[in-house]
Amino acid sequence: MSHGSHVLISPVSATSTTTGDLWPVSNLVQGPGVGFDAADPHNQIGSGGGSRWVTAAPGGFPSDFIVAAGEPVLTFDLGSDTPINAIHTWGYSVSNANGVQDFSLRFATDADGTGGFGTSIPSNPMLSMLIDDASMQTNGFGAVTARYVEMTVHSTYYSNGGQGPPAGGDRVGLGEVAFSVPEPSSVLLGFLGLAGLAFRRRR
Secondary structure, X not given: OEEXXXXXXXXXXXXXXXXXXXXXXXXXXXXXXXXXXXXXXXXXXXXXXXXXXXXXXXXXXXXOHHHHHOOOEEEEEEEEEEEEEEEEEEOOOOOOOOEEEEEEEEEEOOOOOOOOOOOOXXXXXXXXXXXXXXXXXXXXXXXXXXXXXXXXEEEEOOOOOOOOOOOOOOOOEEOEEEEEEEOHHHHHHHHHHHHHHHHHHHO
16 A cells, blocks of 8 residues: 555554553554555544554553553564565544553564564664544654564653643553555665665776
């Protein structure tokens, strides 16, 4: 699916270090036509337990989930080594502060496996989201080729000084996740540019 000069893809699966989630982590990878609209601007579809992921509330309400249980870590499997250069996220809610705000990514190839994040791909971008329960949000990063993407949630809007709505904090929530694959022509142009540079250097 095209979005600007990119193709949106959904992971084939997602896992989380959290336990007893209220709504399952599999909701993060429902994809076009189910999790988000297949047409631009790709707004999130549905609401509640059928379409979003949210943790349990181990500290009870109100409390800071990250203080009570630590930073959630999500792992996305793209199925095979895939060139990607951006993550697209959809938020959890606008009526509370449980939504993800700051997060970081690490990457691993098929050969690295899920135990090898950061081994052959040192990239570790720090990114953030706005409170929004409909719009697609895009965070670009330097192009990598990876099978697995690890997302560590560092804060929700509650845990980051209460910058969001006043309620919440006891859970961590997110709507949907996809990635951008550079168009084949863009990849080819980049390759040809590098090849041309190498040729000029040899001359």
